[in-house]
Amino acid sequence: MKNLFTRGPSLVLQLVMSLILAAVLMVLDYRYDYLSSARKGVSTVLAPIYFLANLPNEVAAWADSNIVSRNDLLNENRRLKDELLILKAQNQRLIGLESENARLRALLGSSRTLRGKRVIAEVLNIDSSLFANELLLNKGSLDGVFVGQPVVDAEGIMGQVTEVSTSTSRMILLNDQKHAIPVRVDRNGVRAIAQGNGRTLYLRHLPNTIDIEEGDLLLSSGLGQKFPDGYPVAKVISVVRQSAQPYAEILAEPTANINRANHVLLLWPYHDPEQGSESKTSDSELEGGDNAE
Secondary structure, three states, rough: OOOHHHHOOHHHHHHHHHHEEEEEEHHHHHHHHHOHHHHHHHHHHHHHHHHHHHHHHHHHHHHHOOOOHHHHHHHHHHHHHHHHHHHHHHHHHHHHHHHHHHHHHHHHHHHHOOOOOOEEEEEEEEEEEOOOOEEEEOHHHHHHOOOOEEOOOOEEEEEEEEOOOOOOOOEOOOOOOOOEEEEEOOOOEEEEEEEOOOOEEEOOOOOOOOOOOOOEEEOOHHHHHOOOOEEEEEEEEEEOOOOOEEEOEEEEEEEEOOOOOEEEEEEEEOHHHHHHHHHHHHHHHHHHHOOOO
16 A cells, blocks of 8 residues: 555656766766776676677688588589699690790701701601601692702701602601711711611721721711701711621711601702802803804
């Protein structure tokens, strides 16, 4: 019965007093910073609660970024292996291109010692057997290739052209049994004929007393005007002298890369314009003299 007659402040009065107290506290905090220490204390007390409340989100984010299924790992591993294989293949191709460029630069560098027209040809096919050693080139009569044309690489003479078609040509290598080339020893100028035996070269009909030793470099002599004079041909690898035989057995290995060449150099004869003009002048003088007479 006592509670029925006990009345406190009304709800509206409580609301007004709360608003006034809040406004006073806000003004005091804004102007004089009275509640900063209280805010810090409350934040410190509530920090563990904030951490626990945010913990599920943190765990979910960590799981999404670190937990991967086995299938995903297998797929990624397979993809990386495929990419590695592709990169290795590309790297091998780059190595091959670098080597090919080096060979072409060496080929062009060696051609600077030669005079006259020269054209690089690519090897299309190799015909190598006990009875024939030939290469098929991608240059033919449209490029001016002719039968008997000398062919060289960066290291020495390779052979000569034997057949010519419109866009291709066939060349015979130095070590072919049907091929022979006049040579001279670079050390002393001894002349000989080097003929192929299917694998290397041998020097024909040289007496046992001939001054040729292992390691001697054989150069083209220019006789027959088939090959340029002074170009490397082969290096002597064996000299056998037998008293019972009149001739020495001399074998030489070609200096050119006849078994590994991908590109070769076709040479054309060089005609000196000055010599041509001199010969024309001398011919005209002779004709003039005859007319005068």
